[in-house]
Amino acid sequence: MSTLEIRGLRAGVAGKEILTGIDLTIRSGEVHAVMGPNGAGKSTLAGVVMGKPGYEVLDGSVTLDGTDVLAMAPWERATAGLHLVMQYPTEVPGVMLHDVLAEALTTRGRPTAELDATLRAEAAKIGFDERFLDRALNVDLSGGEKKRNETLQLAVLAPKIVILDELDSGLDIDALRDCARRVEEMSNQVGDDEPLGVLAITHYSRLLQELQPDHVHILANGRIVESGGPELATQLENDGYSAFAGEADSDDADASASALSDLFSI
Numbered sequence: 001m002s003t004l005e006i007r008g009l010r011a012g013v014a015g016k017e018i019l020t021g022i023d024l025t026i027r028s029g030e031v032h033a034v035m036g037p038n039g040a041g042k043s044t045l046a047g048v049v050m051g052k053p054g055y056e057v058l059d060g061s062v063t064l065d066g067t068d069v070l071a072m073a074p075w076e077r078a079t080a081g082l083h084l085v086m087q088y089p090t091e092v093p094g095v096m097l098h099d100v101l102a103e104a105l106t107t108r109g110r111p112t113a114e115l116d117a118t119l120r121a122e123a124a125k126i127g128f129d130e131r132f133l134d135r136a137l138n139v140d141l142s143g144g145e146k147k148r149n150e151t152l153q154l155a156v157l158a159p160k161i162v163i164l165d166e167l168d169s170g171l172d173i174d175a176l177r178d179c180a181r182r183v184e185e186m187s188n189q190v191g192d193d194e195p196l197g198v199l200a201i202t203h204y205s206r207l208l209q210e211l212q213p214d215h216v217h218i219l220a221n222g223r224i225v226e227s228g229g230p231e232l233a234t235q236l237e238n239d240g241y242s243a244f245a246g247e248a249d250s251d252d253a254d255a256s257a258s259a260l261s262d263l264f265s266i
């Protein structure tokens with residue numbers, strides 16, 4: 001069993017403090033949803049935990065099974081078992097999906113002989129067209145196909161803990177269902193492999209209909225203002241963030257209007 005522990009994390013960017021004290025513990029098999037309005041600091045949290053350049057850690061700690069994550073280079077964090085599914089997957093012309101995964105598995109001391117078969121099996125599970133397996137990474141893929149591709153990589157690499165930064169952005173309903181179900185399945189798996197621990201960042205409860213959270217946290221103004229069970233996501237859907245943050249969406253009508261406009265801006 002693995003544990004990602006975030007304690008008193010304060011971090012900033014360009015001299016401005018964004019995260020003002022985050023405490024979160026994610027264990028294998030647990031699904032934690034972090035929900036919050038635009039600009040709350042959700043992507044900053046993902047970036048700081050993964051070591052994305054440009055962020056400054058001001059205080060606090062992040063450990064994976066007791067090991068200091070903040071002292072590691074980004075690639076070391078990935079090798080240690082942390083994985084990020086990015087909000088906007090990057091296109092990498094000339095770099096083949098198969099080669100990236102083979103390299104990543106080798107770095108992790110894992111075999112690659114079955115990689116082709118695994119890729120095909122995983123592609124079938126999430127409805128990712130096999131033709132895309134021979135493409136350069138994310139090149140010429142639609143938004144939904146990119147997220148399916150990211151989910152496929154996640155399934156092949158089988159990290160300990162994954163951070164999903166708005167897996168739902170840019171996805172149609174079918175792709176969202178396929179990707180969310182596969183992640184849910186990984187978090188429930190029994191047997192030799194330990195189940196995946198999930199930190200799912202989102203601002204819609206839509207994702208959480210397929211990927212069922214054990215814990216829901218509301219992030220507003222750089223800190224977690226409320227934690228609870230799945231019912232918190234439903235409450236948020238009804239009341240908007242204003243009930244928790246005292247700002248952002250100022251009333252219910254505004255909340256639905258801005259949710260709707262966000263849908264078209266992602």
Ligand code: ADP
Nearest residue numbers: 013014018036037038039040041042043044045
């Ligand atoms: P979320 O993902 O919740 O929408 P972000 O973590 O992306 O929010 O951003 C949190 C805050 O940090 C926002 O006010 C945003 O403008 C600011 N911010 C993020 N990245 C940068 C940056 N590179 N330079 C300056 N401000 C930034």
Ligand code: MG
Nearest residue numbers: 042043044087
């Ligand atoms: Mg974001």
